[in-house]
Amino acid sequence: xxxxxxxxLPTPLFEQLAGAVRSAIIDGRVIGGERLPAARRLAEGLGxxxxxxxxxxxxxxxxxxxxxxxxxxxxxxxxxxGHAALAGAVHDLVDEAKxxxxxxxxxxxxVSEAYRSAPSAPGVLRTGPTR
Amino acid sequence: xxxxxxxxLPTPLFEQLAGAVRSAIIDGRVIGGERLPAARRLAEGLGxxxxxxxxxxxxxxxxxxxxxxxxxxxxxxxxxxGHAALAGAVHDLVDEAKxxxxxxxxxxxxVSEAYRSAPSAPGVLRTGPTR
DNA sequence: CGACTTGTTCGACTATCGATAGAACAATAA
DNA sequence: TTATTGTTCTATCGATAGTCGAACAAGTCG
Numbered sequence: 170x171x172x173x174x175x176x177x178l179p180t181p182l183f184e185q186l187a188g189a190v191r192s193a194i195i196d197g198r199v200i201g202g203e204r205l206p207a208a209r210r211l212a213e214g215l216g217x218x219x220x221x222x223x224x225x226x227x228x229x230x231x232x233x234x235x236x237x238x239x240x241x242x243x244x245x246x247x248x249x250x251g252h253a254a255l256a257g258a259v260h261d262l263v264d265e266a267k268x269x270x271x272x273x274x275x276x277x278x279x280v281s282e283a284y285r286s287a288p289s290a291p292g293v294l295r296t297g298p299t300r
Numbered sequence: 301x302x303x304x305x306x307x308x309l310p311t312p313l314f315e316q317l318a319g320a321v322r323s324a325i326i327d328g329r330v331i332g333g334e335r336l337p338a339a340r341r342l343a344e345g346l347g348x349x350x351x352x353x354x355x356x357x358x359x360x361x362x363x364x365x366x367x368x369x370x371x372x373x374x375x376x377x378x379x380x381x382g383h384a385a386l387a388g389a390v391h392d393l394v395d396e397a398k399x400x401x402x403x404x405x406x407x408x409x410x411v412s413e414a415y416r417s418a419p420s421a422p423g424v425l426r427t428g429p430t431r
Numbered sequence: 432c433g434a435c436t437t438g439t440t441c442g443a444c445t446a447t448c449g450a451t452a453g454a455a456c457a458a459t460a461a
Numbered sequence: 462t463t464a465t466t467g468t469t470c471t472a473t474c475g476a477t478a479g480t481c482g483a484a485c486a487a488g489t490c491g
Contacts (some may be wrong), residue, residue, distance in 0.1 A: 240488030371459025
């Protein structure tokens with residue numbers, strides 16, 4: 170998995186990192202159980218601080234995409250499979266938005282608002298960070 | 301159009317304001333050509349600063365949803381019609397995300413990444429703020 | 432056990448952002 | 462003209478975000 174970080178972008182480094190890994194997971198390019206690079210090694214390789222990498226990892230953990238264990242490192246969650254339907258829905262939405270010439274920020278705001286005012290998935294115990 | 305502002309939420313006030321108006325426009329609850337409240341009056345009514353309201357309006361203008369003119373006020377853009385398909389796509393995506401128990405932040409990041417790495421709409425001259 | 436690896440926690444610093452404020456300005460409406 | 466309305470500029474203040482250094486604790490492995 171190739172990870173690219175650009176310090177000149179307005180997007181925070183830890184978010185860029187998490188975004189790269191997240192996409193790889195959703196697209197199925199990394200399988201459940203696969204181990205990610207150790208934070209310290211990745212940090213050195215990318216030229217960023219240890220905490221920056223760990224913050225990205227922690228973000229993915231809070232999203233339920235990976236697991237973190239001391240001494241064992243970061244591992245992709247096993248329950249994660251290829252979310253083809255999800256990836257498709259994302260693609261469709263982006264197409265529709267660009268058709269209407271709607272900017273990214275507006276699209277994100279719409280999704281955010283819809284997410285908050287929609288009922289949660291049935292039969293699911295919501296736990297962990299709600300933010 | 302009812303607008304609610306909650307200073308205790310982490311979401312910035314100007315974003316809350318813009319979000320409320322944006323949803324109303326996309327959902328078709330306000331029609332193209334309709335005039336929005338004057339910034340000074342709305343600010344006083346909501347108990348916020350004039351600049352805060354104007355920032356929200358400016359955001360919507362940059363998104364192409366409204367028009368701003370001195371002395372004339374803020375008016376919903378006429379080219380705006382029923383974005384039923386868009387609203388539907390948003391709804392579908394949120395459903396799919398909740399089905400996979402994917403948090404809001406992760407969903408937004410996915411959409412953002414997809415938006416940036418997707419080709420622009422054909423035959424459309426992109427202008428204005430790119431951010 | 433003992434050495435090593437790896438994530439965790441505490442604390443701190445700096446830059447940016449959000450909100451407010453006041454004042455003057457320019458275009459439009461009545 | 463007079464009143465209205467958005468625009469621009471400058472400035473201040475507090476809170477939040479992003480990055481970083483050092484010490485710590487849980488786990489792995491020979």
